[in-house]
Amino acid sequence: TFAYCSASFGRLVRRVAGVSPALCPPTTMATFDTRELEGRDFVFFKLHGLEGQPYWYGDDFATALSAGQLAQTDLQGAVVFVANCWLVDDDGTPSPMLETLMHADNPSRGPRAVIGGPGTNYALANKIGGADLLALYVRFFLGVGFSLWSAFKWAKVRLQIVRPSYVTRDTLAFRIYANPP
Numbered sequence: 001t002f003a004y005c006s007a008s009f010g011r012l013v014r015r016v017a018g019v020s021p022a023l024c025p026p027t028t029m030a031t032f033d034t035r036e037l038e039g040r041d042f043v044f045f046k047l048h049g050l051e052g053q054p055y056w057y058g059d060d061f062a063t064a065l066s067a068g069q070l071a072q073t074d075l076q077g078a079v080v081f082v083a084n085c086w087l088v089d090d091d092g093t094p095s096p097m098l099e100t101l102m103h104a105d106n107p108s109r110g111p112r113a114v115i116g117g118p119g120t121n122y123a124l125a126n127k128i129g130g131a132d133l134l135a136l137y138v139r140f141f142l143g144v145g146f147s148l149w150s151a152f153k154w155a156k157v158r159l160q161i162v163r164p165s166y167v168t169r170d171t172l173a174f175r176i177y178a179n180p181p
Contacts (some may be wrong), residue, residue, distance in 0.1 A: 005046035024058025034073040049084035054096035067100040075111040083131040087116030117174040129166035
């Protein structure tokens with residue numbers, strides 16, 4: 001597992017991902033080594049996305065990562081969970097970041113799947129909730145051997161049963177974007 005997040009989310013992301021995340025800042029687009037993403041089974045992003053932008057941002061809008069950097073990264077086989085806003089537009093149009101993640105020009109370098117949602121994704125200030133909790137459950141179910149589709153389905157079910165007050169409409173809109181086999 002690898003995680004990259006806004007510095008202010010570090011404590012929560014460590015709990016969700018089970019690893020110490022790269023933080024932005026101090027890490028920025030200029031210093032982030034995308035090779036850290038390669039060879040991973042699970043990659044978790046919790047940065048700030050803006051509608052139509054080919055960048056993700058950390059705290060104080062420090063630029064954390066660009067579509068250009070992702071285009072050069074081999075994510076083959078990974079499940080990439082994006083808790084950022086605007087992975088897709090509200091009308092379902094993929095963001096430049098999702099298009100690049102999926103490596104449309106060379107699907108063999110793309111991840112097994114990207115999980116994320118449209119528009120704004122709301123997070124709880126001091127608790128794991130919404131998309132973060134969904135990511136935690138997906139990671140858990142994958143870790144015990146569930147298929148990707150089953151892990152995602154059961155993560156959503158568990159979220160609605162165990163933590164219904166943490167479920168937001170934006171989290172329920174998350175879906176799997178998969179490359180063809």
